[in-house]
Amino acid sequence: MTKPAPTSNEPCPVARATSLIGDRWSLLIVRDAFDGVRRFSDFQRSLGVAKNILSDRLRKLVDAGILACQASREGSAYQEYVLTEAGNDLFPLVLALRQWGERQLFSPGEAHSELIETASGKPVAAMLPRRQDGSVLMPHDTRVRKLP
Template sequence: MPRHKTASADTCPVARSLDLIGDRWSLLVIRDAFDGVQRFGDFQRSLGVARNILSDRLGRLIEAGILALQPASDGSAYQEYVLTPAGKGLFPIVVALRQWGEQHLFEPGEPHSVLVDKRTGKPVPVMAPRTGQGRLLVSDHTQVKKVP
């Protein structure tokens, strides 16, 4: 099956972003990286993904500047995958996906993991876009201006 057309020439930021991180395994690798996973074997154990698929996704994320490969922090011969500043910039997206899932994919009272603030131990409040004046911004109050 041929891969979809690349979005690199697309003027839509959503399409370009999805071209890099829009598949299940890439997003789950990024999620695990935020959770502190850094080694290939640990990603594989956490995700249960085939080695070839994981290797491909890690390579793509490195090539895109989302992850970087560095020597292991413990001085061993291993290498570790770490989020770059661009990768860390994906945190709001991971939080938004998590919160949407909590709201729409679980029955009331059904157990699920919870993202908490390390300093307070309290759940992270629901994220919502705001205007420059601090008002809640809803989709009905926005529009995309297409590039001519």
């Protein structure tokens, strides 16, 4: 699969990525796709988003190579949206947003949805960036090498 043409000429990977998936609806569509949502009507029901907005975001995600359309698994006339390899590569991003939200946006003991490992039934461990040697990498331990 070839990479889609960038939507901006920004030399910053964060800027390019947010131009594709940096809005609320696109990220929530990807989140729902990880949760197994595949049909337009199921995305709409889950998100409560207007049909025109959902249609626009799904089209952009397909055009960007994050989702792909395929025939329904049941053989009906409906099409389904499935995550591509590029879409699956967004899992750490969605997980990082989830874990940040759990830490920063909920009071201690406040109920919220929980991501668990299927095999163990236990919550997913906190995700932390690591150095090459496996130790935790902190923001002050990094710098961006800008283009000349």
